[in-house]
Amino acid sequence: MYGYHGRALIVDLSAKSTEWEAIPESILRKFIGGTGLGAYLLYRHCPAGVDPFHPDNPLIFVGSPLVGSRLTTSSKFAVLTKSPLTGMIGDSLSSSFIAVEMKKSGCDALIIKGRSETPTLLTILDGEVNFHDASRLMGLDTFETETKVKKQIGHWTRVACIGPAGERMVRYASIANDGGRQAGRTGTGAVMGSKNLKAIGVRGGSLPDVYDPDGLNEIGRELSRRSLGPATEKYRTLGTLANVAVFDALGTLPTRNFQQTTFESAQEVSGEEFHETHFVKNSHCANCTIGCEKIVVTTDGGTKKQGRMEYESAFALGSLVGVGDPNAVIRASTFCDEMGMDTISAGATIAWAMESFERGLITLEDTGGIDLRFGNAEAVIECLQMIAKRDGIGNLLAEGSLRAARSVGGGSDAWAMQVKGLEMPDMSLVRSRRWRWGWR
Amino acid sequence: MNADNLDITLTRGPDNSATVQITVRLFGTARRAAGMTHLEIAAPARCSELQLARLIQSSIPSLVGPVIDIDTLRLKTSHTFNLNGVAFIDGEVELRSGDEILLFSSQAGG
Numbered sequence: 001m002y003g004y005h006g007r008a009l010i011v012d013l014s015a016k017s018t019e020w021e022a023i024p025e026s027i028l029r030k031f032i033g034g035t036g037l038g039a040y041l042l043y044r045h046c047p048a049g050v051d052p053f054h055p056d057n058p059l060i061f062v063g064s065p066l067v068g069s070r071l072t073t074s075s076k077f078a079v080l081t082k083s084p085l086t087g088m089i090g091d092s093l094s095s096s097f098i099a100v101e102m103k104k105s106g107c108d109a110l111i112i113k114g115r116s117e118t119p120t121l122l123t124i125l126d127g128e129v130n131f132h133d134a135s136r137l138m139g140l141d142t143f144e145t146e147t148k149v150k151k152q153i154g155h156w157t158r159v160a161c162i163g164p165a166g167e168r169m170v171r172y173a174s175i176a177n178d179g180g181r182q183a184g185r186t187g188t189g190a191v192m193g194s195k196n197l198k199a200i201g202v203r204g205g206s207l208p209d210v211y212d213p214d215g216l217n218e219i220g221r222e223l224s225r226r227s228l229g230p231a232t233e234k235y236r237t238l239g240t241l242a243n244v245a246v247f248d249a250l251g252t253l254p255t256r257n258f259q260q261t262t263f264e265s266a267q268e269v270s271g272e273e274f275h276e277t278h279f280v281k282n283s284h285c286a287n288c289t290i291g292c293e294k295i296v297v298t299t300d301g302g303t304k305k306q307g308r309m310e311y312e313s314a315f316a317l318g319s320l321v322g323v324g325d326p327n328a329v330i331r332a333s334t335f336c337d338e339m340g341m342d343t344i345s346a347g348a349t350i351a352w353a354m355e356s357f358e359r360g361l362i363t364l365e366d367t368g369g370i371d372l373r374f375g376n377a378e379a380v381i382e383c384l385q386m387i388a389k390r391d392g393i394g395n396l397l398a399e400g401s402l403r404a405a406r407s408v409g410g411g412s413d414a415w416a417m418q419v420k421g422l423e424m425p426d427m428s429l430v431r432s433r434r435w436r437w438g439w440r
Numbered sequence: 441m442n443a444d445n446l447d448i449t450l451t452r453g454p455d456n457s458a459t460v461q462i463t464v465r466l467f468g469t470a471r472r473a474a475g476m477t478h479l480e481i482a483a484p485a486r487c488s489e490l491q492l493a494r495l496i497q498s499s500i501p502s503l504v505g506p507v508i509d510i511d512t513l514r515l516k517t518s519h520t521f522n523l524n525g526v527a528f529i530d531g532e533v534e535l536r537s538g539d540e541i542l543l544f545s546s547q548a549g550g
């Protein structure tokens with residue numbers, strides 16, 4: 001067998017035990033890594049009808065045959081579980097060095113079951129699995145957690161962890177890795193929190209053999225060369241942030257909870273503006289030659305914040321909530337990364353609340369005095385803080401837009417912009433036939 | 441081929457058709473290379489993608505290289521034209537006065 005180890009590592013947090021499960025070559029050929037193999041393993045290991053927060057719901061990290069090969073953009077992992085937002089298959093992807101280390105650890109997938117009685121740090125170091133008390137890590141944000149774990153078990157360890165949002169099982173909590181990168185969607189961090197698993201530290205041994213190393217290296221060189229050509233021009237310049245101004249011009253920029261498709265302040269939160277006024281540097285994912293990620297910094301007189309910025313975060317915490325201040329968008333997005341929350345679901349749920357507030361279904365009494373109107377950047381930050389703590393109205397919004405709408409009633413589910421419980425990303429459906437089909 | 445060989449007729453198109461006044465709006469790399477957000481040009485009422493690229497580069501030579509191919513003076517595959525935010529331009533297009541041509545990256549992923 002090449003490209004795979006042919007086995008999964010199963011960790012039971014309840015029993016503090018581990019076992020290895022063989023994955024037949026026929027299965028690995030049928031479901032080629034990532035989400036495909038993860039869906040197979042979820043089908044195999046998730047009992048029918050289980051609640052997403054039940055200990056029996058597995059949390060599955062899966063790599064692919066190309067992870068560790070140095071082919072550009074190939075070092076990704078997928079996380080699969082029964083989503084606490086949808087109650088269906090939830091998958092989330094992230095490009096990360098932890099994908100490489102997991103594979104070096106001798107497994108094609110890491111399947112985590114059960115629930116620890118106390119906060120736990122799981123380490124897999126050179127194939128040896130250990131369970132550590134993580135009480136001292138609780139309450140730390142994702143950046144602090146990663147730093148502390150590395151200090152505890154070694155600088156070259158790669159870490160996946162949750163922040164305070166995951167600890168409190170905010171239904172759209174994410175799993176952070178590689179210094180703030182997120183496996184963001186479908187609430188995988190909430191499931192990790194339900195297992196009392198604060199962090200995973202991994203440092204590997206060796207990669208599996210590949211069939212034709214010279215041939216793979218040759219393909220790798222050609223892919224790297226092509227990755228710097230016209231097909232990735234946008235990603236190497238403004239990154240996905242370039243979409244903001246273009247989508248606005250095309251009338252597909254979700255604005256004020258999808259009530260409008262153009263935003264009068266689109267220019268202020270556009271890729272062009274971020275690049276001109278807030279750009280610090282490009283950032284590369286593991287083994288990627290493109291470097292599409294933009295590191296940006298606030299430039300106003302307030303508390304300085306620096307973080308990653310993508311189109312999805314810019315629209316969800318910008319036009320979708322009517323905020324046209326790029327400094328406010330940077331602060332909101334960075335705060336979500338620190339707390340370990342999906343920026344899309346967080347922004348979309350707040351946008352639902354803003355529309356509900358403007359329609360009179362949510363009152364000042366409900367919000368604790370927050371004037372939750374579209375465009376109020378301070379209100380967005382306050383809401384995010386309350387969501388991460390499940391404090392006040394944050395406890396309602398931590399449930400996601402669909403559950404919050406069902407709780408508030410008054411027909412507000414009509415403007416909860418989600419599909420099957422998962423908040424919609426990206427693009428207004430009014431003008432995009434592609435997305436209309438994709439979201440059916 | 442180079443810019444000196446261009447046949448740009450601002451009063452009549454190459455097929456003797458009338459010209460119209462349009463706005464070209466620039467995004468991303470095009471905007472950064474041009475140092476402007478938009479420009480007004482006269483274009484043939486019936487205009488090809490190639491003619492549009494050449495008309496635009498004659499006004500903004502700095503687009504040659506980053507956006508327009510230096511050898512063919514065609515729009516590079518990394519970029520695309522869109523008419524009024526409604527239709528992507530592939531081949532010829534009918535233009536009316538006041539139309540907006542959007543010039544942006546052809547990569548849509550977010």
